[in-house]
Amino acid sequence: MSVLQDTRITVRSMRIIDLLASRVEQIEKELKQGVRKPYKKVVNVSWGDPQKGGVKPLTFVRQVLAACLYPPLINGDKLPVDVRQRAQKLLSVCVGGSLGSYTAAGGIPLIKCKIAEFISRRDGGVPSYPENIYITSGSMWSLLNIVSLLVDRQSSPKMGVLASVPSFSTALIGMSQLGADIVPYYLKEEHGWELQIEELHRALESVKGVCKPVALYVINPGNPTGNVQSRKSVEGVIRFASEKRLFILADEVYQECVHEEGTKFVSYKQVLAEMGPPFSDTVELASFHSASKGIMGECGLRGGYVELVNQEASVKNYTYNLFSKDSCASVPGQIAMDLMVDPPQPGDPSYPLCNEESQHIKATLVQNVKRIHEVLNSLPGMSCQPVQGGAFAFPRLHLPPAAIQKAEEEGLHPDYFYCVRMLEEVGLCASPGCEFGQEGTNHIRICIMTSVDTMEEVLRRISSFHTKFMKEYY
Template sequence: MSSHVRTVRPNQMVALMERAAHIKKMLEQGEKKPYKDVIDVCWGDPHGAGMKPLTFVRQVLAACIYPQLLDGGNLPMDVKRRAQKLLRWCDGGSVGSYTNTGGILEIVENLAQFISQRDGVPAHPENIWIHPGSQTSLTQSILTLLLSSEATPKRGVLVPVPGHSTVPLSVAALGGVAAPYFLDEERGWELRADELRRALASARGVCRPVALYVINPGNPTGHVQSRKSMEEVIRFVAENNLFLLADEVYQGSVYDANSEFVSYKKRLYELGPPLAHTLELASFHSASKGLLGECGLRGGYVELLNMDPVVMPYVERLFHLIPSPPVTGQIALELMVEPPQPGDPSYPLYMHETEHTRRTLVDNVKRVLQVLNRLPAISCQPVRGGAFAFPRLHLTTKAIRKAKDAGMQPDMFYCTKLLEDTGVFVSPGCEYGQKEGTYHIRFCIMTPTDTMEELLRRLSAFHLKFMKDLS
C-alpha cells in the first residue's frame, strides 16, 4: 500500500464548507428549499450541533468573567466559592491577565491529581503543559520537537487511517512523512500489530520513523482499544524505539457497555518495568470533547512521560514559545477534572445534565446503527466511543464514474449532493484517509435526539434515491 496518506484536496472541502454556509444564509433570507435548515454535523462540535452546555460550567465561567455576579443571590454558593478561588489564582484577580506559559500552576496541579486518580499512578505537574487545545499540544509542540525539515533521511510518524486529518498535514508542514497504518474495518476498526509491522517496514523505504500516533477512542472510527491491543502497541513502540503519541481526548465518551477507556499511561504501568520507566509517551486531553463539549474555549493539555532529562530543557524552551493558553480554556479544564461533588448545591443538576447527555448519546448510537445498517449499500461498524459515526458507502460503478466526471472523490460527490438535496452537512471519508476503493462519510453523533432523528430521516431518503438513480 502507499507510504503516504491520501486525503481530499483541501480546496474541495473548503468549497463544501462555503456552500453549507451559503445555503444557511439563503434559508435565513427566506429562500425556499425542500428543507427548513442545515443540519451541520461535519465537526466534533457538540454545542454547534445543538447540545446544551453544562449549567455549572457556564455559571462559574460567567462569574469569573463578570465578578459582579458574585454579589447577587442568583448563583449557588459552591459556584461562588469556585469562582472566587479561580480568580485568586489569576493575576490581578482577572481572567484578562496573562498566565504562566504552561498554565495556571494551581490548575496544572489539579490536572496532575486528576491523572493520578484516573490511573492509580503518580502524575507530576512539571510534566504537564496546558495549551490552546490538544491539537496545539500535538502539532505545535511535540511534532515540532520530533521532526525537522533538514533531517536526512526525512523523519516519519506512523498515523492511523482513517484518522484525524490535522496530524498528517502538520507532519508534512514540518518536513516529515506521515506513514499510514490501516485500521481493520471488518474487525470494528481494530488496530492490529501485524499491520503496524507492515506499515513500519513500508515507511522505512522513504523515511526514518520516529513516532507512532494513536487515537483512542477513535476519530473518526469510534473504536475503543482493548488492553490486549494497547499492550501490543506498547511493545511494538518499545521494540522499534519509537515515541508514542496518544490522542485520548474522547476518554469521557465511551458508549459501549463492554468497552472501557484505559489510558496508555495506566496500561504502560500495568506492564511494569522496564517499559514503564523507559517508553517515551505524550498523552493529550481536552475540554473540547466529552460531556463538556467546550470547543470554543480552547483548553487542552499534554502530559510527558519518561522524557530524556537531556531533552527536557529543549522541550521547556520550545513550549515557552507557544502563547499562554486562554484563561477561560484553563478554567474549563479545571471544571472538567474537578466537577461538583455530592453535597454541593450544584451536584444534583450537574448529575442530571450529564446523565441526560450520556443517555442521549447512547440512544443516538443505537439509532444510527439500527437505521444505517438496514439501508442497502451502506454499513456501519459499532460506535463504541468518540464523537462520530463513520459508515461505509458501497457505491455503484455509475456513481463512481459520475463523481469522477465531476472531478470529485466519490464520497465527496455523495456529501455534496446530500448537502444540496437535504441540507445535511457531513464530511467525506477521503478527508481522513481510507483504503483504496472504499468510501465513507463522517458525522457527529453528539446532537439532541430530535436532530439525530431528522438527520437519519433525511439521510435515509436521500441514500435510497441516490442509489436508485445511479444503479
C-alpha cells in the same frame, strides 16, 4: 504507495474541507435571502462540535465562568455557594485576580496540580506530576508542538509519523506541514476498526529506506472510526513502540465518551506504568486531552492539556521554551480544564443538577448510537460498524458502479460526490471518508454528539437522500 505524501494529504483534504464549508456558508446565505430549497436550514454534522449539534452546556461550567468573568456575581446570591467559592478560588490564583491577565506559560499551577490528581484517579493511582503537564489552547496545538520537537525538516531520509487510516485529517495535515511523512497503518473495518500489531510492522517495513519514522500516532477512542482499544491492544502498541524506538502520541480526547456496554477506556499512561520496567522507564509518551470533546463539549473555549512521560531531562527546558512562545493558553480555557477535572461532588449544592445534565448527555449519545445502527444498517448499500466510543459514526457506502463512474467523470472521489449531492438536495453536511486518508472504500463521517431531535432529523434526511440516490444509479 507506502507514504501518504504531503500533497495528497494537505491539498486534497484541505480542499475538501474548504469547499464543503464554503458551500454550506453559501447555502445558508441563500436561505436567508429567500431562495427556495427543499429544506429550511442546513444540518451540519461534519464537525465534532456538541453545542453546534444542540447539546446544552453544563450549567455549573457556565456559572463559574460567568462569575470569573464578572466578579460582582460572587458577592450576590443568584449563584449557588459552591459556584461562587470556586470562582473566588480560581480568581485568587490569577494575576491581578483577573482572567484578563497572563498566566505562567505552562498554565496556572493550581490547575496543573488538579489535572495531575485527575490523571492519577483515572489511572488507578499511577502517579502524575504537575511539572510534566502543560495546559494548552486545545489538544491539536500541543500535538503539533510535540511533533515539531520530534521532526527535523532537514533530515535525510525524511522523518515520519505512523498514523492510522482512517485518521483525524487535521492532525495528518498539521504533521505533514511540519515536514513529517505520514506512514499509514490501516485499521481493519471488518473487525470493528481494530488496530492490529501485524499492520504496524507491515507499515514500518514498507518505508524502510524511504523515511525514518520517529513517532506513532494513535487515537483512542477513534476518530472517525469510533473504536475503543482493549488493554491487550494498548499493550501491544507499547511493546511495538519500545522495540522500534518510537515516541507514542496518544490522542485521548474522547476518553469520557464510551457508549458500548462492557467496553472501557484505559489510558496509555496507565497501561505503560502497569507493564513495569523496562517499558515504564523508557517508552516516551505524550497524552492529550481537551475540554472540547468530552461531556463538557466546550470547543470554543480552547482548553486542553498534554502530559509528557519519560521525556529526557535535557529536552524538558526546550519543551518549556517551545510551549512558552505563545505566552499562555486561553485563561477561560484553563478554567474549563479545572472544571472538567474537578466537577461538583456529592454533597455540593451544584452536584444534583450537574450530575443530571451529565447523565442526560451520556444517555443521549447511547440513544443516538443505537438509532444510527438501526437506521443506517437497514438502508440498502450502507453498513456501519459498532460505535464503541468517541464522537462519530463512520458508515460505509456500497455505491453502484454507475454512481462511481459519474463521480469519476466529474473528477470527484465517490464519497465526496455523495456528500456534495446530499448537501445540495437535503441540506445535510457530512464529511466524506476520503478526507481521512481512506482509499478503496467509500464512507461518510457523522457527528453523534447532537441532541436526540437533531439526530432524528439527520437520520431522516440521510434515509430520504440515500434511498433516492441508490435508485437513481441502479
